[in-house]
Amino acid sequence: MRFSATYFHNFRNIQHERREWPQGFNLITGPNGAGKTNFLEGLNLISGWGPLERNTRIASLVRWKDDGREERASLWGRVSGEEDADIFASLSVRCSLKIGEGGTDATTMRGRIPVLSWLSGHASILRGGASNRRALLDRVGALVSPSYAARLHDYRYALRQKTALLRKSYNPAIADRVMIPLGSWLWAAREEITRMIGNALREFADLTPRPVDLSFARGGGGLEDNPATDFRRGLVLNRDRERASRIPLVGPQRDDVRISCGSRDAAVALSRGQSRRTASALILASALVVERRLGRKPILVFDELASELDSEGRSSTIDALMRTGCQIFAASTDPIPAAGVELHRMISGKFL
Numbered sequence: 566m567r568f569s570a571t572y573f574h575n576f577r578n579i580q581h582e583r584r585e586w587p588q589g590f591n592l593i594t595g596p597n598g599a600g601k602t603n604f605l606e607g608l609n610l611i612s613g614w615g616p617l618e619r620n621t622r623i624a625s626l627v628r629w630k631d632d633g634r635e636e637r638a639s640l641w642g643r644v645s646g647e648e649d650a651d652i653f654a655s656l657s658v659r660c661s662l663k664i665g666e667g668g669t670d671a672t673t674m675r676g677r678i679p680v681l682s683w684l685s686g687h688a689s690i691l692r693g694g695a696s697n698r699r700a701l702l703d704r705v706g707a708l709v710s711p712s713y714a715a716r717l718h719d720y721r722y723a724l725r726q727k728t729a730l731l732r733k734s735y736n737p738a739i740a741d742r743v744m745i746p747l748g749s750w751l752w753a754a755r756e757e758i759t760r761m762i763g764n765a766l767r768e769f770a771d772l773t774p775r776p777v778d779l780s781f782a783r784g785g786g787g788l789e790d791n792p793a794t795d796f797r798r799g800l801v802l803n804r805d806r807e808r809a810s811r812i813p814l815v816g817p818q819r820d821d822v823r824i825s826c827g828s829r830d831a832a833v834a835l836s837r838g839q840s841r842r843t844a845s846a847l848i849l850a851s852a853l854v855v856e857r858r859l860g861r862k863p864i865l866v867f868d869e870l871a872s873e874l875d876s877e878g879r880s881s882t883i884d885a886l887m888r889t890g891c892q893i894f895a896a897s898t899d900p901i902p903a904a905g906v907e908l909h910r911m912i913s914g915k916f917l
């Protein structure tokens with residue numbers, strides 16, 4: 566799939582921008598504050614993934630005026646390839662999405678227009694907290710399995726109920742009954758996704774200095790093979806600790822993916838630049854998993870592509886990205902001259 570054109574209006578610092586996009590590698594460059602990240606966030610929104618930061622108020626995305634803000638921002642994109650469609654997002658207090666003439670929801674949009682984006686600093690996948698690694702699994706999960714996002718949503722709802730019960734020192738068993746089937750389904754799905762990404766990672770071995778292994782660690786589990794039995798056992802073993810801490814300690818909210826190089830944790834064994842390259846390899850491996858499962862190539866969106874990479878790191882990352890054959894949108898303050906990279910310069914919310 567690819568975006569063949571976009572038009573963003575009143576979105577963040579972007580006022581009116583229509584742009585045609587070639588298939589291939591689009592590198593958006595420009596000084597700090599030009600609007601590069603804003604543009605990529607727009608792609609993220611229009612394809613059903615929401616704003617960059619989870620708790621952003623939609624109204625804050627609408628362009629500021631001297632005396633307040635515009636009423637509404639609109640994002641339009643034309644996608645072509647396996648499917649040709651016009652997609653829209655209209656933002657005021659909330660975000661509403663449309664494919665063609667019909668309103669749609671984020672889950673449907675994500676399934677129809679597969680976009681895999683990573684906008685919050687790649688090194689975070691290796692060096693940041695476990696939530697970054699869960700976010701990668703969840704992105705892949707939502708793309709490859711129609712029910713993943715819905716189950717994750719229901720699980721989180723039950724988790725909030727359980728937290729509320731624990732805070733009031735009530736028995737959380739009623740929430741546990743809902744969480745066990747959902748949480749153990751998510752464990753099995755995340756395990757499978759981790760295994761698929763780990764296998765696909767071999768295709769990008771040139772980006773990692775040494776072979777990298779992934780293993781999935783169930784939050785508060787891991788003592789039994791069967792996920793549901795494991796979940797129940799985890800709950801029994803952690804019952805007193807959960808009541809004392811008033812925090813649910815068992816389940817997908819505490820999962821992690823261990824990323825290791827030989828016998829060491831990759832975050833310790835690798836330099837920052839090497840971590841970034843390895844993180845790029847993980848995202849590319851994820852894209853390959855999506856492509857193998859969906860039979861369509863996802864559109865890849867990366868922010869700050871070049872930071873912390875030496876020239877060899879930049880060229881091998883770009884080579885690996887090009888090899889995917891996916892359409893790519895990446896941003897970087899420096900133009901990276903490389904064969905096949907289309908440069909799009911941006912200043913003050915406008916493409917030159």
Ligand SMILES: Nc1ncnc2c1ncn2[C@@H]1O[C@H](COP(=O)(O)OP(=O)(O)O)[C@@H](O)[C@H]1O
Nearest residue numbers: 577578597598599600601602603626627628629
């Ligand atoms: N709602 C908004 N209206 C107008 N400008 C905004 C809005 N939200 C953010 N900005 C501006 O967008 C700019 C940041 O753009 P960004 O895309 O992060 O730049 P970069 O090119 O460095 O990635 C900042 O100058 C910020 O003030």
Ligand SMILES: [Mg+2]
Nearest residue numbers: 601602603868
């Ligand atoms: Mg930026």
